[in-house]
Amino acid sequence: MDVARGDAASAAPAAEPADTSADPTEVAPSSRGPFGGRLHSGNRAWWQELPTLIIAALLVTLIVRTFLVQAFYIPSGSMEPTLMVGDRVLVSKLSYRVGEIQRGDVIVFDGTDSFAGSGEVEPAHGVVAKVVRGIGSFFGVSASEKDFxxxxxxxxxxxxxxxxxxxxxxxxxxxxxEPYVMEGDAPSASPFDVVVPPGRLWVMGDHRSDSADSRSHLGDPGGGTVPVDRVIGKIVLRFWPLSHFGGLDDGTSVSGK
Structure with missing residues (x-):
């Protein structure tokens, strides 16, 4: 039996141009990196994102700590009853960039070269201890022996x-x-008579009988006074423990003409 053979080109439908837009091997231009490399667009596991999140959090913390506020903890009783041992406080670094230091302000300052060699916290010993203290200081959960x-x-x-x-x-x-002075304490058990030099401050603890303050450093450089440019900031808030949460007595009764 003869079978009629048709022309393949005429018998089969004409082939349509290939649709390259659906080619799964192609990547849209917006998915390519700046040098032509392909970027991964799928969801990444949480643990793959964790290092990036940690780095971002550290950067934000560093910026806030450097320019805005810093957390400290109170390691001694020298400011009782205003601040208790173990209190966590926030120190505003903006307070004195937009305003002036006032009598009665409770401040944190670097005592280097003024309260030299007598920090309120014992220095760490050993490499591991120093690393732990450094990390803790970064996040405001440990204190430095030079901060007061x-x-x-x-x-x-x-x-x-x-x-x-x-x-x-x-x-x-x-x-x-001075209503903030520790109950039962005299304003000072030791007499003093000083004129505060330019660019410096005379500072005292509220627990006068348990505070190594300006009175205790009359023989040190600066005569017990603290350089203004060593002030880290003003304490504006106690945030821990929650039972102590709140602001501080700003000592508005401390006045002088």
Missing amino acids: TKRVIGLPGDHVVCCDAAGRVSVNGVGVE
């Missing part, structure tokens, strides 16, 4: 004396009412 917390009593040029006829500290001849 005190209240500003005298500003540059002030004449600060203890004690006046009423047994009070006086600033420029004006007696200071």
Whole structure:
């Protein structure tokens, strides 16, 4: 039997042009890197993203810590009853960039070259201990032996004396009412009479009988006063423990003409 053979080209439908847009091997231009490499567009496992998140968090923490606020903990009783041992506080670094230091402010400062060699925290011993302390300091959960917390009593040029006829500290001849001083403590058990040099501060702890403050450093460089440019910032908040949460007495009664 004869079978008719048709022309293959005429018998079969004409082939349509290939649709390259559906080619799974192609990557859209927006999915290519700046040098032509392909980028992974699928969902990554959480543990693959974790290093990036940690680095980003550290960078944000560093920026905030450097320019805005820094967390500290209180390692001694020198500021009782205002601040208790173990309190966590936030220190504003903006306070004195947009404003001036005021009498009565509770500050954190670097005591290098003023309160030299007498930090309120024992230095760490050993490499591991120093690393742990460094990480803790970065996140505000440990203290540095060079950082101190005190209240500003005298500003540059002030004449600060203890004690006046009423047994009070006086600033420029004006007696200071100090309701924040530890109950039972005298304003000062040791007399002093100083004129605060330019660019420096006279500072004292609220627990006067348990504070190695400006009075204890009269023989050190600066005569017990602290350089203004060593001030880290003003304590604006206690955030831990929650039972102590809140702001501080700003010592508005500390005045002087």
